[in-house]
Amino acid sequence: MMTARLTRWAGLCAAVPLSLALTGCGGGGDSAKPFAAPPAASSPAPSASASVDPQAAEKATVLASYAAMAREQMKAYCQADAKGTDLEKYATTEALGQIRNDLANMKQAGTVVRGELGHETEVTALDREAQTPTATLSDCVDLSGYETYDVKAKKVIPLPTQQPLRYVMTATAQRWDGRWMVTDIDPQGGEGATC
Template sequence: MATLAQATHRAFLSRGAVRATAAASVLCASMALSGCSKDSTADAKPTATPSASSAAPTAASPSADPQSAEKNAVLAAYTGFWAEQVKAYAKADTKGTELKKYATLDALSQIDIDVSRMQKAGTVAQGQPTHDSKVTVLDASKKIPDATITDCLDISNWKETKAKTGQVIPFPSNQPTRYQTSASAEKWGNQWLITKVTTHGDQHC
């Protein structure tokens, strides 16, 4: 009977909470303002006029990546998908999760298989994985825009345990705990959805 560690090595783990993220980034900019005063006495020396270069305001530089907003939306879906999968594995049940908000039925089928096996084995997953994900391909010109996410998945702190006792089930000796995964996503309406996740256990990161 497959363990969680073996399941991660198959076709697909998802959503989690990433550091992620999985989720959307917030840019924060700060600006320092300073003032100056002028001496009003008759014999005061005139204040030097600032050079044109120092007086001119700095123009905001354009975004280096015109697709950054869409990429952030893709990563937000990926992060949400993993977060909900972690919830499902923590109780060996997809009920009460929002997995369908972030993934298609094809992508969710493997999670359903994993959860079913965990229920039969009486196991759950404790902790959570970490990610280093980025969008490597994005084509927004298609009728259904799609994208590819590359992730360095670390499952060393996401361990399968016996549900009743909390006993940790060790990883198989040949199970890598940090390796590459890739995910496909499509934009359905205004929402990006994960359609497939593939693990690459032989590609360490």
């Protein structure tokens, strides 16, 4: 018997590729907005407040890498193919495997992605002192402007009825050779939490 978590995941996979996409494609019209990642900080601005996050610049770099990976992921989902994308610059083998599995399922089903996903992403943990520096990200994903489109039938496939339009997912990134790479994407990271 499937748990509620597995049931949600199975339903989500049927209509929504694994994870986040941060820009729109095809059919989104002028409403598609690119993901605005925080700019990479060169040096923190002086502040009178002692509560400035000493890791802010590194967190901004992590978010920028995550956003770049997600833009490339959306390019792939819009055509159900990774050709012409730079996914390998931003995602490691495990994360790429998850995305490629989505793409294979999309090709088999004859679907592509249209519209856009909304995102509110933050770095919730950052360990710069680890042998391999690691960051955990939390992303509030908004599906209200997102569509899965059946290319052959020329129609939109509705989301499963049990799928919330906003939910929390997590991702992990690690710094390899001086740059942050997404190593894992977990659509169930929020344990079914909505945001």
